[in-house]
Amino acid sequence: MRWLVLLLSLLPALMGAGLADPAASQTRLDEIVKTGVLRVGLTGDYRPFSQRDASGSYSGLDVDMAKNLADSLGAKLEIVPTTWGTLLPDLQAGKFDVGMGGISITLARQRVAFFSDPVMRVGKAPIARCTDKDHFATLAEIDRPGVKVIVNPGGTNERFDREHLKQAQIVVFPDNSHIFDELAAGHADVMITDAVETKLQQKLHPELCAIHPDQPFDFGELGYLLPRDTAWKLYVDQWLHTSVGNGTWGRLLATYLGN
The missing domain is CATH 3.40.190.10 (Periplasmic binding protein-like II)
Structure with a gap:
């Protein structure tokens, strides 16, 4: 019974410690509302x-x-x-x-x-100049020596390229805001990105064509x-x-x- 007596004697202190630190129960939601x-x-x-x-x-x-x-x-x-x-x-x-x-x-x-x-x-899909769109429908067609695949650094696009492309040249372009201008200007052959982005960029760059965006390479x-x-x-x-x-x-x- 000695352990029970000890536990009961410590209970008020344990409860007091919890009450003394209300911030311990604060959530990010509470912080946003408070600030x-x-x-x-x-x-x-x-x-x-x-x-x-x-x-x-x-x-x-x-x-x-x-x-x-x-x-x-x-x-x-x-x-x-x-x-x-x-x-x-x-x-x-x-x-x-x-x-x-x-x-x-x-x-x-x-x-x-x-x-x-x-x-x-979404899913990853290719986009290229419309004159070249028939050459890059599959990963096998993209992953060939001499093909330049442009990509923005640090995200899932680069991760996808490095996982699936072993022969094509991966060209890292740091400015994702202007990466499609580079593609349109012929400084690369193709880009692989989220299908939703390929649909939008072909509207913003009429010389570019999204390639099978409704059937992306992955999920x-x-x-x-x-x-x-x-x-x-x-x-x-x-x-x-x-x-x-x-x-x-x-x-x-x-x-x-x-x-």
């Missing part, structure tokens, strides 16, 4: 999700969604610049509360972070990147569910993608 600021990480180089112009202003589908999320919290939106290569380190360093802007859901990212429910199904989904905080993830998922249900998401898709 009145929602910090959203965006690369600003991936149309139609986010694009940063010369003045530093951001626009795009996920910029509008970020504003909607901030409004739902009664918070001010603060955009935090990030890159594809530093996306996870920036999240883990606490630089932003949610990463948006066309982020692929991967198991590697899932090991250290949470994702929202998927917002869009992929986009989502919002979150810290490992269950309460915050549940809130974002419910907000996203509501945004789809009330038509907000569909209207933005129509605005930025035309379908």
Whole structure:
């Protein structure tokens, strides 16, 4: 019985310790509501999700969604610049509360972070100048000596290329905002990226053609990147569910993608 007496004697102290540190139960959701600021990480180089112009202003589908999320919290939106290569380190360093802007859901990212429910199904597909589109329909046709495959660094596009291409030349171009201009100018032969992006870029660059975007090389989904905080993830998922249900998401898709 001595152990029971000891436990009962320690119980008030244990309970007091828990009550003395209310911050221990604070979630990211609580912090955002308390500070009145929602910090959203965006690369600003991936149309139609986010694009940063010369003045530093951001626009795009996920910029509008970020504003909607901030409004739902009664918070001010603060955009935090990030890159594809530093996306996870920036999240883990606490630089932003949610990463948006066309982020692929991967198991590697899932090991250290949470994702929202998927917002869009995608997959990797090629895009090339329309005069060459019949030459790059398959990975075998792309992965040939002398073929230049252009790619932006640090993200799933580069990871896909390095995993599947062994003979083609992979040309890393650092500025994702102008990478399709490079392709159109003939400085590379083909690019492999998310199918949704190929559909948009062929509208912005009439000389480029998306190649079988409705039959991509692989399966992929986009989502919002979150810290490992269950309460915050549940809130974002419910907000996203509501945004789809009330038509907000569909209207933005129509605005930025035309379908």
